Amino acid sequence: MARAGLAVLLAAGGLVAAQATGAQAVVGAQTVPAQAAANPYERGPAPTNASIEASRGPYAVSTATVSALSVSGFGGGTIYYPTSTADGTFGAVAVSPGYTAYQSSISWLGPRLASQGFVVFTIDTLTTLDQPDSRGRQLLAALDYLTRSSSVRTRIDSGRLGVMGHSMGGGGTLEAAKSRPSLQAAIPLTGWNLDTTWPEIKTPTLIVGADGDTIAPVATHSQPFYASLPSTLDKAYLELRGATHFTPNSSNTTIAKYSISWLKRFIDDDTRYEQFLCPLPQASLTIAEYRGNCPHTS
Template sequence: MQQHLPSGDISPRSHRMSKSRSRTFKGALAAAAATAGLLTALVPGGAQAADNPYERGPAPSNSSIEALRGSYATSQTSVSSLSVRGFGGGTIYYPTSTSDGTFGAVVISPGFTAYESSIAWLGPRLASQGFVVFTIDTNTTLDQPASRGDQLLAALDYLTGTSSVRSRVDSSRLGVMGHSMGGGGTLEAAKDRPSLQAAIPLTGWNTDKTWPEVKTPTLVIGADGDTVAPVATHSKPFYNSLPSSLDKAYLELRGATHFTPNTSNTTIAKYSISWLKRFIDNDTRYEQFLCPLPSTSLTIAEYKGNCPHTS
């Protein structure tokens, strides 16, 4: 006898097929979700990696940026003055890993009468955080700021163009630093090459006190006890003259002298790393150390700047 089902019902066979299709569909969704999760796990930083492909290294903390070394193992290579033009050679420090692709780079100049050795501590410290760092000698120890600015740029061109580590460097993400006359040279380089992503003059000295032409995010670091380049006539006017629309900051070290940048210094390293990461790598994970503005402390006499940053 044939069984008649009420209108709107489905047959047992149809019901079984529907349940089977449902299980198949749910299984496909689960597989897709698992695949997406796997892909996210395989991409450093997960979804953030797509937002900023230049993030390098693990999520930062106060302890990680104050540490003597970051997460990257580093190596170094010497560059003879005889093999280059426009500057006096130096030492390149770089992460040994190639798994993260290319890195941003920074060139650092010493000050008046000084050699590369006076700023050498910054090389491995910054490189281990995920940068290629070139500490240079200048053509002569008596070179003035404008010449040192030209030499910083010549060193950047060598680093990205012909150096043995050029394949590790992203030539679109570059910065400059310098001490004393090298700090004055840092401002000169930033003025002459607006494409630079970051500039950090360290207790800088220059006869030119105004820098309205600078378009590079700049962190000016001075020292409250500086009698060679007093902040009232150097670092503060430098900072104040930078365009108000520019991402800029002024850090005055407490209990420090003109020569404080010549030895390992946690405060200089912490804020230099944060500035370079934020503007060379566009790594907004480091914004937390720059904005809100750091408070005065045992090591900071004054800190001012514009927040939030726009670049």
């Protein structure tokens, strides 16, 4: 009886080990499949500091142009997406330009983010002069198009979506997150909005400001935005050192590094990226200040 009991324990231990390693275990004549990975949304290899600072990630990227004539609610744009379908579906992000600007001003984010395992939609707006509330509606319209009608809709997990935007588009990012709490991540880049209080937001939000911004100074925009977010929310404030309002219009390693980490952590629920966000990054040659809550709760 003792030997029989030991055999059962050994078999059970083998099953647990197989589940932990992603293998299969055979108990008697029955093959028991291993449990799925703890997080089915992880995409790409384990990240390193070098991999998230690189100009391109592990995925080859394809593009699709969307004409303004073929959509409603926003001004068309460009979709950047991982070429391979081997890893299944991806989370998606819509990105808005700023006041008087076109998608070309934020186009560098398309391949930079998509190559890390996201579908990215850089959009043009209905006019270049529209305000943050309109930009917010257009970001949501772009996500709806992306997930319901676009040529890449089958590559997207419609439950894993985020928004980003520069300047007026950054203000629109906050508006979109307020209007659609189901969004998984929001990143305003040197955002501008006359509304500086956002206690209603339930979406994990990374506010990016610039210490030399004279158009949307951090003291009257990014800092109040951050301070007004609920204390219970996963949130962070990154202030770029030696930067201006227009720094997000050019390829920037610091913006990319923390945007990728934020999107991965909250759209993909990929805790492998927590190491780049917690403990909080320290001031450096490129970071004037970083605030946030650690560890993250969602």
